[in-house]
Amino acid sequence: MDIESRENSLLSDQPKNSSILCSTIFLVTVTVFFVGLVFAGLWFFYDPAPVSPTATTVSMEFVKGEWWEIATNYDTENLEFCGFSINITFPTPNEVNFEKCGWGFKTLRCRNAAFNVEFLDTTNTKWRMKANWYSRSMFYYIVDFDPVQRDMLTIDPKRRKFWIMSRSSQMKRERLLYYTKKLSSIGLNPRGRRINQRCGNARPPIPVSYTHL
Numbered sequence: 001m002d003i004e005s006r007e008n009s010l011l012s013d014q015p016k017n018s019s020i021l022c023s024t025i026f027l028v029t030v031t032v033f034f035v036g037l038v039f040a041g042l043w044f045f046y047d048p049a050p051v052s053p054t055a056t057t058v059s060m061e062f063v064k065g066e067w068w069e070i071a072t073n074y075d076t077e078n079l080e081f082c083g084f085s086i087n088i089t090f091p092t093p094n095e096v097n098f099e100k101c102g103w104g105f106k107t108l109r110c111r112n113a114a115f116n117v118e119f120l121d122t123t124n125t126k127w128r129m130k131a132n133w134y135s136r137s138m139f140y141y142i143v144d145f146d147p148v149q150r151d152m153l154t155i156d157p158k159r160r161k162f163w164i165m166s167r168s169s170q171m172k173r174e175r176l177l178y179y180t181k182k183l184s185s186i187g188l189n190p191r192g193r194r195i196n197q198r199c200g201n202a203r204p205p206i207p208v209s210y211t212h213l
Contacts, residue, residue: 047136047137049120049126049128049139050139050157050158051157052141052143052155052157052186053143053186054123054125054126054141054142054143055123055125055142055143055144055145056123056125057122057123057124057125058123058124058125058142058145058152059124060090060124062145062147063088063124063142064088064089064090065087065088065167066085066086066087066167067085067086067087067088067152067165067166067167068084068085068086068165068166068167068168068169069084069085069086069163069164069165069195070151070164070165070166070171070176070194070195070197071162071163071164071176071179071192071193071194071195071197072161072162072163072164072192072193072195073160073161073162073189073191073192073193074161074162074163074192084100084101084102084195085100085101085102085169086098086099086100086101086165087099087100087101090117094116094117094118095114095115095116095117096114096115096117096127096129097112097113097114097115098112098113098114098115099111099112100112100113113131114131115129115130115131115138116129116130116131116132117129124142125141125142125143126139126141127139127140127141137158138156138158138159139156139157139158139159140154140156141154141155141156141157142154143155143182143186144179144182146175149166149172149175150166150167150168151164151165151166151167151171151175151179152165152166153165153179153182153183155183155186155188157188160188160189162183162188162190162192164176164179164192170197171197176194176197
């Protein structure tokens, strides 16, 4: 084959090679996209309840009503607030509302968070909550409570968050230490912000009948 024929052959092969390369890139891109789509679907829909010890059984009457958030490691709250109070209500058996109020800059501020709730067993201690159909689940587990002392320890084991709560704005030191040890025993870091213990009586009490501002 002379030089001219060889050059013509190479030139004729270039579009073919370019077409093969483009097809390969397209197939790889489509494959990666669909594999990513499958993994994203698995991440979104596969949401099993985490395994964590809980209290034996708790009544909804005990849970309902006004609670004070004594300590937490939930770090997305605004730090100028002092004296968090939470009112828990169940408008329907499948809905729960958390109405949260706190004093910030001498002003009472409140907000409401509503969730669809599913009780994972008959003890009423394991809740799966979703704000809407497309949001990720939150888990609210009542790990321990005392109807006499009127306090309880709740966690979200999946996010490793905890809330030590009481019916009064102050908790006895021995009760706070008890729940701190409980957190350590189930593998959660008990270090958190002691909200109401720090506030003391610096702010007036939050009224049961909230004023929304």
